[in-house]
Amino acid sequence: MNYNSELMRKLSDCFSPSGRENNIRELIINEIKGYADEINVDALGNLIVRKKGNGKKILFSAHMDQIGLIITHVDEKGFLRFSNVGGISAKEILGLRMIFDNGLEGVVCSEEIKDKEKITMNKLFLDVASTSKDFVKNNFKTGDMCVFKSEYYETDDCVICRAADDRIGCYILIEALKNHPSTDNDVYYVFSVQEEVGCRGAKTAAYQINPDLAIAVDVTDTGDTDNGTKMDVKLGEGAAIKIMDKYIITHPEIKNLLTDLAIEKNIKYQYEVLEHGGTDAGPIHLSREGVPSGAISIPTRNIHTSGEIFSKSDVLECIKLVIEVIKK
Amino acid sequence: MxxxxxxxxxxxxxxxxxxxxxxxxxxxxxxxxxxxxxxxxxxxxxxxxxxxxxxxxxxxxxxxxIGLMITKVLDDGFLSFTQVGGINPASLIAQDVIIYGRENVFGVIGIKPPHVTLAEDRDKTVPLDELYIDTGYPKEILEKLVTVGDVATVKRELVSLQDDVVAAxxxxxxxxxxxxxxxxxxxxxxxxxxxxxxxxxxxxxxxxxxxxxxxxxxxxxxxxxxxxxxxxxxxxxxxxxxxxxxxxxxxxxxxxxxxxxxxxxxxxxxxxxxxxxxxxxxxxxxxxxxxxxxxxxxxxxxxxxxxxxxxxxxxxxxxxxxxxxxxxxxxxxxxxxxxxxxxxxx
Missing domain, CATH: 3.40.630.10 (Zn peptidases)
Incomplete structure (x- = not known):
């Protein structure tokens, strides 16, 4: 299996912040049509794709949404005030280009601030490059969302793009579905909504599906620099099997299942202990009477920025591991 | 009983x-x-x-x-760790620990001697990511016994104080x-x-x-x-x-x-x-x-x-x-x- 640049470029380019997942949902439906036994969209907007079987119910989840900004107020001078949708820090966005669903753009600017360390959201605004009040009034309104403007770029082995979190997870599930192995298991590929604002979609999808086991596929941090996060995950060292994050301690059976499969099938893997953040596996494992759950993570640098970096070979290892879980 | x-x-x-x-x-x-x-x-x-x-x-x-989870096996037999649940790092200093790895591995958590700690730092709590478990093993052996994600606890048996008061x-x-x-x-x-x-x-x-x-x-x-x-x-x-x-x-x-x-x-x-x-x-x-x-x-x-x-x-x-x-x-x-x-x- 090769890494499919075109597909990932499309997924990354697709505008779909949390709560506005229409575009990405349509894109994925078009991509997987013909490979699924059932395609459903639930009440919250989760895309639930099923490959039927009589065996164990397995839920895989990758979230479709991306972080962004939401306009809270268009001021009298034509500047757009905003708040964050998902984990975006005011300290890290000054000067960035943002793009709206209609293709219009703006730049994150700030009022005069002496100490850049003390920058907060309410000191920032979007300048949409127009002196015409009518242009602003006609094109932007409270509640509109925008995302980072960032072009997909790749080298031989790595990719820089926006929203790798978690479009690369979506990519992995799409590829796994296209290569769905023969199995008795009843497999649900969930492309979830609103993960970035609290794993909301996964919670209701898990309730509806009521699976026997669940695996989230999402990005994780790396400890690649000398003075960065102290963790043992490295870019290019394979699929990361999650042991713990803030939302879950991986069920021992799931940890063993993933580890044994990786060893047996010669899939490059590493263990991940993430001290911050969480994934869809958090709410899924606490659904109803509890669901043995874990996560397969893609090592990614610069998460929640306009330039997230991952390794193509790690992605291929993750796909292999997902397919082995489906077969098991 | x-x-x-x-x-x-x-x-x-x-x-x-x-x-x-x-x-x-x-x-x-x-x-x-x-x-x-x-x-x-x-x-x-x-x-x-x-x-x-x-x-x-x-x-x-x-x-x-509450416990500790190993995040990295370091050179010379030291281990980095994070917390499972809420721990004040001060309570870990100078404690014996047991790491539940492939087998139980004993270790201690120490800090720098006071002689080489700057006066202004002596009153400060050492943060968790500056504490290490010392097992005494060389890295090659420790890697076979302990993996990232293994957990550890302080080693402590129940102590009877006076009357019916106990500590553990x-x-x-x-x-x-x-x-x-x-x-x-x-x-x-x-x-x-x-x-x-x-x-x-x-x-x-x-x-x-x-x-x-x-x-x-x-x-x-x-x-x-x-x-x-x-x-x-x-x-x-x-x-x-x-x-x-x-x-x-x-x-x-x-x-x-x-x-x-x-x-x-x-x-x-x-x-x-x-x-x-x-x-x-x-x-x-x-x-x-x-x-x-x-x-x-x-x-x-x-x-x-x-x-x-x-x-x-x-x-x-x-x-x-x-x-x-x-x-x-x-x-x-x-x-x-x-x-x-x-x-x-x-």
Whole structure:
């Protein structure tokens, strides 16, 4: 299996912040049509794709949404005030280009601030490059969302793009579905909504599906620099099997299942202990009477920025591991 | 008996998320007083003592404890680690630890000597990511024994202080698992009509996760959450409950007022001492997960006063455990002989 640049470029380019997942949902439906036994969209907007079987119910989840900004107020001078949708820090966005669903753009600017360390959201605004009040009034309104403007770029082995979190997870599930192995298991590929604002979609999808086991596929941090996060995950060292994050301690059976499969099938893997953040596996494992759950993570640098970096070979290892879980 | 149970169970590791490893140890203690048990999918152990009516009463005390998780094997046999649950790094300095790797590996956590610590740094707490476990092994051997994701605890056996005061690690919340055991013993003697679910809940320290799934499974009519609370000690506020004066009954929005009153009336009628504590908002206990499960569960929270919470010398009075266990048995007996629906009606 090769890494499919075109597909990932499309997924990354697709505008779909949390709560506005229409575009990405349509894109994925078009991509997987013909490979699924059932395609459903639930009440919250989760895309639930099923490959039927009589065996164990397995839920895989990758979230479709991306972080962004939401306009809270268009001021009298034509500047757009905003708040964050998902984990975006005011300290890290000054000067960035943002793009709206209609293709219009703006730049994150700030009022005069002496100490850049003390920058907060309410000191920032979007300048949409127009002196015409009518242009602003006609094109932007409270509640509109925008995302980072960032072009997909790749080298031989790595990719820089926006929203790798978690479009690369979506990519992995799409590829796994296209290569769905023969199995008795009843497999649900969930492309979830609103993960970035609290794993909301996964919670209701898990309730509806009521699976026997669940695996989230999402990005994780790396400890690649000398003075960065102290963790043992490295870019290019394979699929990361999650042991713990803030939302879950991986069920021992799931940890063993993933580890044994990786060893047996010669899939490059590493263990991940993430001290911050969480994934869809958090709410899924606490659904109803509890669901043995874990996560397969893609090592990614610069998460929640306009330039997230991952390794193509790690992605291929993750796909292999997902397919082995489906077969098991 | 009570002390033997706590001695055995407190030195056993039940780090959050790893309760399954030693969970079966609970069975021999609860089996004589209960009918069936279940291990649930998150790691909780639920022991059921069947009754003669349809009422379901859930007792919940968490079996898990705070611990350490290895994040990296370093050169020269040192290990980086993070916390599972909330730990003050100061409480780890100069402690022995056991790492539960491929085999049990002993280690110590040290700090720089005072001689080479700058004067202005001596009063500061060393942050967790600047502490290391020293095993003495060279890296090549250590890597074979310990993997990223293995857990560790402080090595500590229960210490008897004067009278009935004991100190140990993990008395948060094994003291309350002992309370459940006392209640189970009492109820076996005086019998009960309602179905009692003694829940040794998992993963409370990482967000009362076991209580969420266990209460969904049990779907109880009422729940009695059991946890520890801050006990009176120097430098603590004057309002905190004292050791040896009975359970602290928690008052606040999480707790059903009529059920709470019923417990207080029972204590008054049968001369069981008790104290109060107040939780206007969050309690950080299993109650958080149980109260809002499914259609809602009326809860009360009883706490054993405990000094030095989240250290390896958590200190309680065994008297409080006995009093609380018996008071709950009497409370359940009183509920059995009243109209539960009327009590729960606002």
């Amino acid at each position: 009570l002390k033997e149970f706590l001695t055995d169970i407190c030195q056993t590791q039940f780090v959050s998320g790893f309760e399954h490893i030693n969970g079966d140890k609970l069975i021999k203690y609860f089996e004589p007083y209960t009918d069936t048990y279940e291990k649930d999918k998150v790691g909780s152990y639920i022991f059921k003592a069947g009754g003669t009516n349809n009422a379901k009463i859930m007792l919940s005390a968490h079996i898990d404890e 690690k993990a008395l948060d919340d094994r003291a309350c698992v002992a309370v459940m055991l006392e209640t189970a013993k009492e109820l076996k003697k005086i019998s009960h009509k309602s179905n009692i679910y003694y829940t040794c809940s998992a993963q409370e320290e990482t967000g009362y996760r076991g209580a969420i799934t266990a209460s969904y499974k049990i779907n109880p009519d009422i729940a009695i959450a059991l946890d520890v609370t801050f006990g009176k000690a120097p430098e603590m506020g004057s309002e905190v409950p004292q050791l040896g004066k009975g359970p602290a009954v928690c008052l606040g929005g999480r707790f059903n007022p009529k059920l709470t009153k019923k417990f207080i009336d029972t204590c008054n009628n049968y001369n069981y001492p008790f104290q109060y504590e107040v939780a206007p908002a969050a309690t950080g206990t299993d109650t958080e997960g149980i109260q809002i499960n499914r259609e809602g569960v009326p809860c009360i929270l009883l706490s054993i006063p405990l000094r030095y919470m989240h250290t390896s010398v958590e200190t309680i009075s065994l008297k409080d455990v006995e009093i609380t266990g018996r008071a709950i048995a009497r409370f359940i007996n009183e509920l059995d002989n009243s109209d539960l629906e009327e009590i729960l009606c606002f």
